[in-house]
Amino acid sequence: xTRDNDTAxxxxxxxxxxxxxxxLADALxxxxxxxxxxxxxxxALHGPRGRFGGRLRLGIPRVREEWPEVCDxxxxxxxxxxxxxxxxxxxxxxxLCQEPAEGESGRDVMERLRPLAQRLRTACxxxxxxxxxxxxxxxxxxxxxxxxDRRCCPPEGVPLALPGTSVMAAAATFAGxxxxxxxxxxxxxxxxxxxxxxxxxxxxLDIAGSRLVPKILGGAECAAVREETLSLVRRVMDRxxxxxPIADPSAADVRDDGLLDEEEAAAVIIGLQDRVARxxxxxxxxxxxxxxxxxxxxxxxxxxxxxYGEHAAAPLTLAGWVAWSSGDEPSARVALGRALRVDPHYxxxxxxxxxxxxxxxxxxxxxxLRRDAADHAVHAAVHEExxxxxxxxxxxxxxxxxxxxxxxxxxxxxxxxxxxPGRTTGPGGPTGPGASxxxxxxxxxxxxRRRAGGRGTRSRR
Numbered sequence: 001x002t003r004d005n006d007t008a009x010x011x012x013x014x015x016x017x018x019x020x021x022x023x024l025a026d027a028l029x030x031x032x033x034x035x036x037x038x039x040x041x042x043x044a045l046h047g048p049r050g051r052f053g054g055r056l057r058l059g060i061p062r063v064r065e066e067w068p069e070v071c072d073x074x075x076x077x078x079x080x081x082x083x084x085x086x087x088x089x090x091x092x093x094x095x096l097c098q099e100p101a102e103g104e105s106g107r108d109v110m111e112r113l114r115p116l117a118q119r120l121r122t123a124c125x126x127x128x129x130x131x132x133x134x135x136x137x138x139x140x141x142x143x144x145x146x147x148x149d150r151r152c153c154p155p156e157g158v159p160l161a162l163p164g165t166s167v168m169a170a171a172a173t174f175a176g177x178x179x180x181x182x183x184x185x186x187x188x189x190x191x192x193x194x195x196x197x198x199x200x201x202x203x204x205l206d207i208a209g210s211r212l213v214p215k216i217l218g219g220a221e222c223a224a225v226r227e228e229t230l231s232l233v234r235r236v237m238d239r240x241x242x243x244x245p246i247a248d249p250s251a252a253d254v255r256d257d258g259l260l261d262e263e264e265a266a267a268v269i270i271g272l273q274d275r276v277a278r279x280x281x282x283x284x285x286x287x288x289x290x291x292x293x294x295x296x297x298x299x300x301x302x303x304x305x306x307x308y309g310e311h312a313a314a315p316l317t318l319a320g321w322v323a324w325s326s327g328d329e330p331s332a333r334v335a336l337g338r339a340l341r342v343d344p345h346y347x348x349x350x351x352x353x354x355x356x357x358x359x360x361x362x363x364x365x366x367x368x369l370r371r372d373a374a375d376h377a378v379h380a381a382v383h384e385e386x387x388x389x390x391x392x393x394x395x396x397x398x399x400x401x402x403x404x405x406x407x408x409x410x411x412x413x414x415x416x417x418x419x420x421p422g423r424t425t426g427p428g429g430p431t432g433p434g435a436s437x438x439x440x441x442x443x444x445x446x447x448x449r450r451r452a453g454g455r456g457t458r459s460r461r
Contacts (some may be wrong), residue, residue, distance in 0.1 A: 021079060021153060025135055025142040026161045028095055032057065033330030035182040039097045040120070042078050044089035047251035053089060054082050060116070067116050092124050094134040099145055106139030117145045169212060181249075186334045187252055190301045190316060190411065198305040201262050205308050208266035218273055229271025230280060235269070235294040236285070256299045265303040272300075272314040279350070282318060283369055285325040294322040301335075304342075312344040321352055325362045332356060 018024050029035045031043065031052065044053035056078050061070050084088050098111045100106055113136055121131040134145040141157035152158075180186060193201060215221035223439055239259050246252040272278045284293040297319035304312035316339035325331035333356060339349040355365060 001115035002131075006120055013278050021133060021135055021144045021147060022158055023144065024093060024133060025095075025137055025158075028137070029179045031055065034180045034186055034334075036095070036097045037099065037183045039073065039095075039183065040116075041095040041097065042074060042120070043093045043095075044078055044082050045091040045093060046087060046089060048090075050091065050132070053087060054078055054085075060096065060113070064115075067119055071116070071119040071123040072119065073128075074129055079124065079129050088127050091130050091132040094120055094131050095137060096135070097137045100139050107155070109138040110143040121145075124440040141154050149319065155429070158327045161419075170218075180328075180330055182347075183275065183334065185249075186331060187303060189249060189298055190312075190319065190335060190391060192305045192312070192336050193257070193302050194305075199302050201257075201265065202306040202308065203264035205269065205303075205305075205311075212270045216270075219383060222396045223273065223375060225271060226274055226277045228319075229268055229274070229277050232264060232268055232271075233281060233284075233296065236264060237296055239285070241292040252295075253298065253302070256295050257302065259302075260296075260299050269300055269304060269308070269315065272309065272318075278318070279316050279369075282321055282348075283371065285322050290322050290326050294319055294326070297322065301338075310343050312445070313339050313346040316342060317346060320349070321365075324352070324356055324444045325366060329356065342427070353392065383456040399450065 002313050018027055032041065032055075036057055039057050040060055041055065041057045043055040045051065046053045058070070058073065058074060060068060078092070079089055094117065096117055098109050100111065104112075112346045117136070121134060124131050129374065130451065131146070133147070136143045136145065137160070142159045142160060144153040147153040190200065212225055215225045236259075240256060243255060243259060246255055258410050272281060281293075284290065297315040300315035301312045301319060304310075304315070316335050319338060320332045320335035323329075323335060333353075336349050336353045339346055340353060343349070352365075355362075
């Protein structure tokens with residue numbers, strides 16, 4: 001789930017008044033920065049004029065039995081999060097976005113999701129915050145679950161405005177805000193390669209893992225592998241930087257894939273499972289390095305194929321961090337969300353995801369990263385900002401009774417150690433005891449864990 005606190009593109013200087021469900025439906029991609037496929041989107045409204053505030057997005061749960069619990073969690077997350085910042089919502093706007101399945105119409109989608117919309121309205125009502133509007137967007141049309149007026153919201157739905165023709169589109173263009181396509185298209189840029197290319201890449205990862213894992217775990221050669229990884233990253237970034245720009249994202253990704261061979265990709269992917277190497281790679285976050293680094297991290301995420309899917313957590317998190325550091329929050333959220341789906345316990349991704357959700361200025365993190373390890377830097381920045389926000393709320397709220405306390409470090413569990421899947425790799429390889437009996441590791445070293453069927457190396461950091 002992603003949670004935001006301000007509009008994705010328009011600053012406070014650009015004010016756009018939305019007067020109808022049609023204008024709300026048209027504004028959604030500009031508020032998020034992309035078209036939200038298969039999503040629940042909730043936006044908090046504040047004040048008598050309904051100023052947009054915090055917002056969140058979650059994929060629509062496929063299992064209907066999960067809907068009640070998910071709805072309660074979404075309402076608590078949006079309303080509770082706003083309250084913790086001292087700005088309780090006066091209302092909420094709800095969107096359910098999903099394209100029809102085969103043999104289904106947009107109206108069928110609307111009716112199928114009606115119980116979900118009603119349950120969300122009930123959950124928000126439990127917090128005494130009304131849902132002013134609830135829209136279903138499907139098949140280039142929208143339906144209102146709230147408006148009874150057939151003149152503006154007929155049963156057959158209302159066509160969405162043509163792209164670029166609305167008031168919101170004009171304001172976004174004036175402000176330099178761009179919609180980055182659909183969520184599905186953004187995630188496709190990070191998805192693993194398929195076909196014969198995937199088979200060749202997996203073989204290269206097998207070879208790289210057999211060569212590098214014993215060195216990383218053995219300790220004596222770990223520093224050498226780290227320098228080898230970072231040197232290779234620099235060379236590939238120089239290669240990407242020298243390629244002429246391509247406007248079409250899909251074509252650009254294909255070109256970048258062609259500039260990175262299987263052996264290079266495998267060596268960097270395995271090398272980035274070392275936390276210290278990854279932390280140093282995270283420092284390529286500013287110009288003139290940021291663009292080439294982001295392209296490389298995306299390309300490496302696409303190379304984490306087959307049984308190496310979890311290895312994508314490192315390049316996906318780096319892609320999310322560089323995108324956020326460069327001002328592209330929508331792309332950052334997509335990358336970090338995918339990293340957490342690949343590995344829900346990956347600490348760097350969890351901390352960055354929370355920092356983004358809490359509205360931290362990425363410059364705070366950049367300052368920390370320039371002098372500290374990534375996990376510690378992000379943890380410290382998040383904790384400091386939450387403490388500042390908590391103090392500000394305490395100063396303005398005379399009776400904090402019942403307020404939800406902010407947990408240490410944002411409430412995220414600290415995971416020590418590193419999971420290295422169980423392949424016997426010879427002396428120094430991952431053949432030691434399980435995590436429950438392992439000793440605390442030294443900086444840059446891995447704790448070992450045997451796991452049947454795994455390959456290569458994995459970092460939980």
